[in-house]
Amino acid sequence: MGRIVEASRAPALEAHAYRAQRSGRFREFVERESVFSWLILTPPILFLLLFLGYPFFYGVYLSFFRREVTGPALFVGLGNFVTLAHDPIFWQSVGNTVKFTAAATVLKALGGLGMALVMNQNFKFKAITRALLLLPFIVPTVLSTVAWQWIYDPGLGLFNRLLVTSGLTRTGFSWLGNPTMAMISVIIVNTWRGLPFFGISILAGLQTIPVEQHESATIDGAGTWDRFRHVTLPSLLPVIFIVTTFSVILTFFDFQLVYVLTGGGPANSTHLMATYAYSLSMGAGQMGLGSAVALSMVPVLGLLLVLLTWYVRKED
Amino acid sequence: MAKPAQPKTGRRDFLKLTAGAAGIVGAPWITKKVEAKPSTIVFARESSYVKNFDEHFQKVLIPAYQKATGIKIDYQIQAAGGSAVPQLVSMVENKSGADLAWVQQEWLYRDALVDVSDIAEAVGKEQGGWYDEIKLLSVDNGKWKSIPQANIGQLMVYRKDWFDEAGIKQFPDTWDEFLEAGIKLKAKGHPFGMSMGHGFADNYSWLYPLLWSYGVTVMDKAGKKVALDSNETVKVVEYVKRLYKEACIEDCIGWLDPHNNKAFLTSQISCTNNAYSIMVSAKRDLPDMGKVIDHALNPKGPAGRFHSLVPVTHGVFAYGPDPQAAKDFLRWIMDPKQYRPWISSGDMYFAPYLHAFDKFPDWDIEPRVKPFQKVLETGKLTSWPAPANRAHGAVINRWIVIDMFTKACTGTPTKTAIAEAVTQLKQIYG
Numbered sequence: 001m002g003r004i005v006e007a008s009r010a011p012a013l014e015a016h017a018y019r020a021q022r023s024g025r026f027r028e029f030v031e032r033e034s035v036f037s038w039l040i041l042t043p044p045i046l047f048l049l050l051f052l053g054y055p056f057f058y059g060v061y062l063s064f065f066r067r068e069v070t071g072p073a074l075f076v077g078l079g080n081f082v083t084l085a086h087d088p089i090f091w092q093s094v095g096n097t098v099k100f101t102a103a104a105t106v107l108k109a110l111g112g113l114g115m116a117l118v119m120n121q122n123f124k125f126k127a128i129t130r131a132l133l134l135l136p137f138i139v140p141t142v143l144s145t146v147a148w149q150w151i152y153d154p155g156l157g158l159f160n161r162l163l164v165t166s167g168l169t170r171t172g173f174s175w176l177g178n179p180t181m182a183m184i185s186v187i188i189v190n191t192w193r194g195l196p197f198f199g200i201s202i203l204a205g206l207q208t209i210p211v212e213q214h215e216s217a218t219i220d221g222a223g224t225w226d227r228f229r230h231v232t233l234p235s236l237l238p239v240i241f242i243v244t245t246f247s248v249i250l251t252f253f254d255f256q257l258v259y260v261l262t263g264g265g266p267a268n269s270t271h272l273m274a275t276y277a278y279s280l281s282m283g284a285g286q287m288g289l290g291s292a293v294a295l296s297m298v299p300v301l302g303l304l305l306v307l308l309t310w311y312v313r314k315e316d
Numbered sequence: 317m318a319k320p321a322q323p324k325t326g327r328r329d330f331l332k333l334t335a336g337a338a339g340i341v342g343a344p345w346i347t348k349k350v351e352a353k354p355s356t357i358v359f360a361r362e363s364s365y366v367k368n369f370d371e372h373f374q375k376v377l378i379p380a381y382q383k384a385t386g387i388k389i390d391y392q393i394q395a396a397g398g399s400a401v402p403q404l405v406s407m408v409e410n411k412s413g414a415d416l417a418w419v420q421q422e423w424l425y426r427d428a429l430v431d432v433s434d435i436a437e438a439v440g441k442e443q444g445g446w447y448d449e450i451k452l453l454s455v456d457n458g459k460w461k462s463i464p465q466a467n468i469g470q471l472m473v474y475r476k477d478w479f480d481e482a483g484i485k486q487f488p489d490t491w492d493e494f495l496e497a498g499i500k501l502k503a504k505g506h507p508f509g510m511s512m513g514h515g516f517a518d519n520y521s522w523l524y525p526l527l528w529s530y531g532v533t534v535m536d537k538a539g540k541k542v543a544l545d546s547n548e549t550v551k552v553v554e555y556v557k558r559l560y561k562e563a564c565i566e567d568c569i570g571w572l573d574p575h576n577n578k579a580f581l582t583s584q585i586s587c588t589n590n591a592y593s594i595m596v597s598a599k600r601d602l603p604d605m606g607k608v609i610d611h612a613l614n615p616k617g618p619a620g621r622f623h624s625l626v627p628v629t630h631g632v633f634a635y636g637p638d639p640q641a642a643k644d645f646l647r648w649i650m651d652p653k654q655y656r657p658w659i660s661s662g663d664m665y666f667a668p669y670l671h672a673f674d675k676f677p678d679w680d681i682e683p684r685v686k687p688f689q690k691v692l693e694t695g696k697l698t699s700w701p702a703p704a705n706r707a708h709g710a711v712i713n714r715w716i717v718i719d720m721f722t723k724a725c726t727g728t729p730t731k732t733a734i735a736e737a738v739t740q741l742k743q744i745y746g
Contacts, residue, residue, distance in 0.1 A: 068706055069405050070427040086743065088736060089714060154567045155584040177567035179726050263398075263514030265715070266570035267722040282402035283713035285424035285706060287409075 062291035069285035080292035090293060092268050093276040097297075099183065100272060101251045104190040109244055111191065112198020113236075119199065120206045130200075137196040145260040148189050152176055152261075179269030182262055186270050189257050194250070198243055205239035206232070238311075245308045249301060273297050353387070354638045357645055360392040360407075360414035362400040365593040365665065372661035377654055381645065389645065398516050398573065411635040415642040419462050419631035421712070422453070423704050429461045429631040430639045432646065436460035439650045444671030453697055453704050454629055462629035463646055466659065466666030467695065469688030470521035470624055472615075473580065473594050474587040477608040478506045487612035491526060491555065494615045498563025501586045507565040509585030512556075512722050515573035519718050520698050521624040522589035522614060527552055527717075528696065529617025534717055535745065539702035542741045544717070545734065553721060553730045560725045569722050581605070589614070591626070592665060592685060611687050613694075625695040628666060667692055710744045 029035060063080055065073040084090045119130055136144065151158045152175035160172025175185045209232060217227050255274040258264060264271035264279065271279075273293055281290025364370050370393065378389045392414060394400045401421050407413030408425040419429065436454065440446045446464065454462045474487060482501050488494040498508045511518040527533070530548045535541065560569065565585055568576070576588040581597055583605070588594075592611060599606035614623055632642040648654060652672075659668055660678050664685050667673070669692065679689050699708040711717065720737035724730050 068424075070408055070425045083743070088740070153578075153582075154565065155579070156582055174566035176570040177565075178569075182570055262570055263572050265514040265572075265719075265722065266512065267719050267726055267728075268715075269726075278402075279713050280710075282405050284710040285405055286710060 059291045059294055062288050063295045065288045067286075067288040069287065073288070076288070080289050081296070083289060084292055084296065089268055089271065089276060090296075093264075093271040093273050093293075094296075096183065096268075096270060097252060097272045097274075100187060100190070100254070100270075101248055103187045104194065104251050105244060105248050107187070107191040108194045108198050108247055109240065111195050112202055112243070113240070115195060115199035116202035116206055119203050133199060134196045136193045141193065141256040142260055144193065145189060145257045148185075148257075149261060152185055176262055177266065179266055182266060182270050186258055186261060189261065190251060190254060193257070194247055197247065201239055201243045202236060205236045209235045241311055242308065245304055245311075249304055252297060252300060354641050355386075356388045356390050357416070357642055358390045358392060358414040359645070360394055360403075360417040362418055362420065363393045363396045364662065365396070365591070365596055366662045369658070369662035369665065372658055377649060377658060380654070381648060384648075385644075387641065387645070401516075408633070411633075414633065415636040415639070416630060416632045416646055418465070418628055421709055422462050422629060422631055423706055423709050426456050426461045428633055428635060430634045430643065431459045431461065432463055432632060432643060433460040435463055435643065435647045435650065438647070439463065440670070442672075443652060443655075443668075444674070447669040447671070447692055449625065449696060449700075450627060450629075450669040452700070453627055462631040463650060464669040465628045465630050465650075466662075466668050467692060468517075468591050468626040468628060468665065469667055469691040469695075470517060470589055470591055470626055471687055471691065472522075472587060472612045473590045473592070474610060474612060475506065475605075475608055476610045478504070478586045482506075487610070488615050491529065491615045491617050495555070495559050495563060498559060498587070502563050506586035507584075508559070508563045508587045509565045509568045509571070509576050509579045510559065510588060511571040511573070511576045512560070512569045512718060512725070513571040513575070514715050514718070515571065515575075516712070517626055518571070518573050518576055518588065518590055519715075520712070521626070523556070523718060523721060524624050524696075524698055525614045525622035526556070526617065528622040528700070529614070529619055531617075531619035533701055534711065534741065535699075535702035535708075537701040539699075539705065539707065539745065542738050542745065544720075544741060545738045549734055550730055553724045553734060556721045557725050557730070569725055592688065595684065596663075596665070609684070611684055613687055613690055621694055623691040623695040625691070625697055627669075627697070664688065707745050711741065714740070714744075716740050716744070 030039065062073070064075060064077060066076045066079065067073040115133065119126070119133070123129075150156070154160060154172055154174055154177070157172070157175070159175065163169045163172055173181055176182050213231050213235075214227055217231050222230065253274050254272060255278065258270050258272055258275050259278070262270045264275045273296065277290045277293035279290075280286045280293060284290075374391055378391060382388050394403055400418070401424075403413075404417060404420060405424060407417070408428045411428075419425075422429065436446070437460075450464045450467075454460050454464055472487065478501060479485075479487070479497070482497070482504055484497050484500065488497045501507065510522055512523070513519060524534075527549070530552050532546055532548045532552060533543045536543045565579065567579070568585075568588075571579075576585070576590055577594050577597065579585045580588055580590070580594050581602065595606065595609045595611070598609055614621060630646055632639050632646060636642060649658065655668075656676075659666060659673070659676075663682065664676075664678050667688055668676075673679075674689075679686055697704050698712060699705070702708065716737050720733045723736070724733040728736075
């Protein structure tokens with residue numbers, strides 16, 4: 001009887017063993033590094049292709065066409081770029097974007113370094129101070145920019161009130177009503193918003209520097225400045241480089257704060273390439289021309305990405 | 317987008333039922349094509365500053381239409397302040413979003429709108445006829461592409477108490493008197509705040525009428541030749557430079573549309589050009605100020621007195637699943653039975669382009685609102701006298717004319733600022 005039972009179970013056992021063998025082979029296949037890495041990479045790649053790749057390539061396609069809202073696309077080759085080459089607002093927005101990015105990035109890098117050095121010290125309420133310093137980065141840009149509108153208000157704004165009541169100036173500034181001041185104002189807001197990104201990243205870099213290096217430099221007679229210059233700064237350079245590159249990219253494409261604060265005015269003095277591309281595409285309905293402005297930003301981005309990749313590989 | 321109703325009965329039963337129901341409750345203009353009757357129609361409109369107006373629509377009109385037809389209206393209110401146009405452009409590009417809408421800057425996407433000439437003609441016939449100027453916007457190639465709902469009047473809004481204190485008993489009648497008054501008021505710490513930034517209403521509503529009142533237009537009537545390059549333009553730019561420097565608050569050169577409301581309500585300026593939303597806010601939140609606000613027509617120049625129209629027009633998107641159902645709804649809201657109480661609920665903030673409203677009793681409820689009726693008589697579209705087309709849209713959205721003034725005010729020589737604007741206009745109009 002026992003043999004009969006065993007015999008009847010034999011096919012099932014065989015099938016089980018076969019399944020186990022198959023699943024083992026499958027598992028072995030999946031766990032191969034070359035396969036597993038692609039399995040993990042595929043969802044983000046698909047996501048990027050769908051939400052970044054498609055709009056990007058559609059934008060590239062549009063930039064070679066004269067294409068207005070609801071209208072047909074008419075191939076014009078480099079026509080849109082030729083139009084832009086003769087468009088003074090475009091060149092003004094290019095100049096503004098370069099000035100805005102350069103000034104804001106330098107200020108953020110210096111301020112962020114200072115912030116990180118202070119945050120690396122031991123003092124009371126360090127944890128809560130660190131958390132508070134992250135606020136500008138956490139608050140949605142549109143909301144914080146509306147608050148900045150009030151801060152810049154000529155009569156009731158915080159800045160002018162402080163300047164006048166402290167006796168520093170007799171009357172306040174027109175923060176947004178003067179082309180130079182308007183540019184300075186948008187740079188201040190961008191710097192305020194981007195400082196925590198630099199501060200926290202550099203702080204993380206600071207904490208990886210071994211204490212022994214500082215101790216041995218001190219024994220060798222190095223003062224605070226020498227230790228900063230010859231120990232801290234060289235160790236931080238890789239972090240500063242990467243954070244600065246990312247920041248340049250993000251600042252170059254900034255849109256929200258200018259759109260909300262000045263709309264690119266007065267007299268286009270704060271129009272950035274991103275806001276101009278938006279005005280042309282979504283306001284004036286000139287999809288092709290707007291895409292051409294947006295595409296004109298890509299070479300800068302490309303150059304930065306090449307630099308970043310080169311640096312990261314060199315470090316590896 | 318309109319959502320088709322799910323059939324619960326057989327097709328034959330459904331036809332019998334709905335045809336019967338339409339026969340009983342439907343007005344004669346409701347289409348008899350009931351097979352595809354949608355359950356919901358999406359109607360997008362920029363938020364109105366008048367709370368009652370939106371409330372009347374939501375609490376009275378929507379339930380009434382649902383009761384009469386079984387169709388629910390999904391009223392999507394878009395944020396005010398310039399973001400409606402990009403939303404509409406996005407909707408049209410993606411062929412989705414709403415079945416009908418307040419079609420701001422409709423010249424950008426007229427191809428996506430259905431012909432509503434039948435509605436416009438019927439409404440015009442029953443309500444005294446349309447004002448001619450609005451036809452330049454709504455009629456394209458002989459077809460009505462939108463139904464004008466109303467105009468949002470833009471006038472001079474001023475602090476009567478401060479004008480009185482400065483000895484100005486009557487609001488200035490000419491632009492020169494306006495400058496004089498501004499100089500006096502600025503000296504007393506109450507400057508004017510005339511918007512000149514990258515907004516879409518409060519800048520255009522005084523700078524364009526100022527140009528027109530000196531006999532200057534941006535383009536010729538055919539929209540082929542740039543007309544801005546004239547000696548009169550030089551005079552107007554010089555005038556604005558003086559007005560800005562001697563009578564205005566410095567910030568106004570960069571103001572977007574909400575900024576002058578904020579400055580007026582915080583007592584930083586004594587005069588601006590705006591809709592009567594400032595008075596609405598003051599009456600509600602600052603009653604003392606609400607009592608001393610008044611409105612006046614734009615001053616006149618050598619060529620007359622002009623105002624700028626801010627039209628509210630409704631259009632039906634052709635790509636929707638049932639444009640006819642949206643048209644039926646549009647016809648229904650323009651029926652005097654619905655339309656007149658709706659306009660009343662907005663306290664004449666929205667002034668109809670129909671002559672039947674010339675003697676509408678609501679114009680006499682608040683004397684300070686009455687001047688807004690005059691805007692319809694002297695109001696022009698910003699494209700005037702040229703057609704309101706895509707090229708005009710590019711001029712508006714690139715602030716070519718506005719920035720001609722701001723550049724001159726911030727140091728660019730007058731003739732250079734004009735020449736730059738003319739070059740850009742030629743480039744846009746080809």
